[in-house]
Amino acid sequence: MSSADWKNFEPVLIPNTKDLHKIDVYQKNGGYGALKEVLTDKKKWEGPKDVVNEVKAANIRGRGGAGFNAGLKWSFMPPADGKPRYLACNGDESEPGTFKDRKIFEYNPHVFIEGALIAAYAMEITSIYVYIRGEYIDYIDMMQKAIDDAYEKGFIGKSIFGTDYSVEFYVHSGAGAYICGEETSMLESLEGKRGYPRVKPPFPAQKGLWGRPTTINNIETLAHVVSVINKGASWFSGIGAENHPGPVLYGISGHVNRPGVYELPSGVPVLDLIHDVAGGMRNGKELKAVIPGGSSTPVLRADQLDGVSMDSDSLREVGTMMGTAGMVIMDEDTDMVDVLWRIAHFYHHESCGQCTPCRDGTGWLEKILLKIKNGEGEIKDLDLLLDITTQMEGRTICALADAAAWPVRHTINRFRDEFEARCKKSVHAVA
Amino acid sequence: MTYEFDDNDLKKIEKIKAKYPEVMPATLPVLWLAQNKFGHVEPDVQRLVAHTLDLPEAHVHGVATFYTQYYKEKKGKHVLDVCTCLSCQLCGGYDMLNYIEDKLGIKAGETTDDGMFSVEEVECLGACGYAPMLQVTNGKYVNHLTEEKVDKLIETLKEGKDPEYEQIRMPLRKVN
Numbered sequence: 001m002s003s004a005d006w007k008n009f010e011p012v013l014i015p016n017t018k019d020l021h022k023i024d025v026y027q028k029n030g031g032y033g034a035l036k037e038v039l040t041d042k043k044k045w046e047g048p049k050d051v052v053n054e055v056k057a058a059n060i061r062g063r064g065g066a067g068f069n070a071g072l073k074w075s076f077m078p079p080a081d082g083k084p085r086y087l088a089c090n091g092d093e094s095e096p097g098t099f100k101d102r103k104i105f106e107y108n109p110h111v112f113i114e115g116a117l118i119a120a121y122a123m124e125i126t127s128i129y130v131y132i133r134g135e136y137i138d139y140i141d142m143m144q145k146a147i148d149d150a151y152e153k154g155f156i157g158k159s160i161f162g163t164d165y166s167v168e169f170y171v172h173s174g175a176g177a178y179i180c181g182e183e184t185s186m187l188e189s190l191e192g193k194r195g196y197p198r199v200k201p202p203f204p205a206q207k208g209l210w211g212r213p214t215t216i217n218n219i220e221t222l223a224h225v226v227s228v229i230n231k232g233a234s235w236f237s238g239i240g241a242e243n244h245p246g247p248v249l250y251g252i253s254g255h256v257n258r259p260g261v262y263e264l265p266s267g268v269p270v271l272d273l274i275h276d277v278a279g280g281m282r283n284g285k286e287l288k289a290v291i292p293g294g295s296s297t298p299v300l301r302a303d304q305l306d307g308v309s310m311d312s313d314s315l316r317e318v319g320t321m322m323g324t325a326g327m328v329i330m331d332e333d334t335d336m337v338d339v340l341w342r343i344a345h346f347y348h349h350e351s352c353g354q355c356t357p358c359r360d361g362t363g364w365l366e367k368i369l370l371k372i373k374n375g376e377g378e379i380k381d382l383d384l385l386l387d388i389t390t391q392m393e394g395r396t397i398c399a400l401a402d403a404a405a406w407p408v409r410h411t412i413n414r415f416r417d418e419f420e421a422r423c424k425k426s427v428h429a430v431a
Numbered sequence: 432m433t434y435e436f437d438d439n440d441l442k443k444i445e446k447i448k449a450k451y452p453e454v455m456p457a458t459l460p461v462l463w464l465a466q467n468k469f470g471h472v473e474p475d476v477q478r479l480v481a482h483t484l485d486l487p488e489a490h491v492h493g494v495a496t497f498y499t500q501y502y503k504e505k506k507g508k509h510v511l512d513v514c515t516c517l518s519c520q521l522c523g524g525y526d527m528l529n530y531i532e533d534k535l536g537i538k539a540g541e542t543t544d545d546g547m548f549s550v551e552e553v554e555c556l557g558a559c560g561y562a563p564m565l566q567v568t569n570g571k572y573v574n575h576l577t578e579e580k581v582d583k584l585i586e587t588l589k590e591g592k593d594p595e596y597e598q599i600r601m602p603l604r605k606v607n
Binding site: 189195 | 452494
């Protein structure tokens, strides 16, 4: 299905099926059939490697923001040696503008559980942990209930479907820290520590949870595995944009009439998402700017959006990224200085403090932007901000510094007039 | 003040420990258990958690102070965590925060004299499409805030009731 045909797309992750969160309803709709097939149909799925190859061929680009091929990531796991191996499912969902995985927890938790179980089988994993941000306490309870139900039916636990494959599945609650969405920080948090990202290498596939091979995948990524098994890699890779295929959960927020999470093919034009899907701009205002995939992805001006679609190639051409597909839509009344200051405030608050360029850099960005917001800034402060961003990017253990630097650099460059207008006029004595 | 876990708590803690190959991973869930029981994790509670799990006090203190949801000091009976981050900012999150501050006569970070309410300004809670919003005492989300809705919420809490879970229907796609 091409992106242009998005109006005819039937959702697979969050279809409009009543009570799909209940395990019996999920099973009636074919649920846990994919898991049964990979475990028991030895003609079609000779072993775990076949599953990895199918998922690799589907090219599920990680939906947590980095966009890495999930099957390829799975293939980095070393051969099983009979000792524990882990799958850590990332439901931390904390990037401002992102609110999609909670829809899976609420409306279709079993598609995620089934996808995680298939992933675990494919990588010969012995324990699965799903890490959910602590604020999502209602969804943590829903997920625990869904896991308990799946245990009761024998889809999790010892000898699943009478095979020799066994796996355990646990819920772990966060407690309020954006950084724990970074995969190695999440591992630290799961191990009961402060969420300090780890230096890589070693990568988690070599040395993850408790020093054992671990793979980390986003919730939506794992949920997509089920339809890849049921319908085939070619079905998945034939949907939407060629290099970023498959259905995507678009979370649309900000100044639109119908904000919310929509499941559509990748590659839908940004303007269609705003005007047709999300009901157009609120109060008949003009569109001013769009942040396409969470607060760290560079903002686009309205005049940059013609022909731009939500896939990694199209977005790269205009200097931004797909991120989490959490789109933030801003109207003509939006004060870009205020918005950027608030984003900088967020990253300063959330920096874990391990690396100096990030700990200090995020603070400087926020302080200087506050000065400009209050009308106390000078034009040279804008260049100072840009200079700080180059001193932060790529100089830290994890990508939080980059995530803080990009919006500052690109918002200033793309709305320079607005920032200069807020600065004090430069007055130089000439004699 | 001395704090103690009862037998029931200790049973729950054993169950938590069984989920992990080591003891340390129980730190976060046991801090949660302690906070749900005592209402906070002041240093004395942190020490109780450390001694119960046989972990260094400094470790538990380090963890408790890293994560924002643990209350390192006593808070009001109801904590209103008002989101002002990005999407909430765009949709009037600061107006809601200011309205709540004026209504309760306190600033963000403070607690009312009667100990009923604390107000906090918080970072993104992952409800961007339903902005502006707040969370009540690490529990229920209250979405699509208006002044009337805030008034009603505060009345509900004063009556000793919890706000209800707000199910947000999936938006139906209009096919043009």
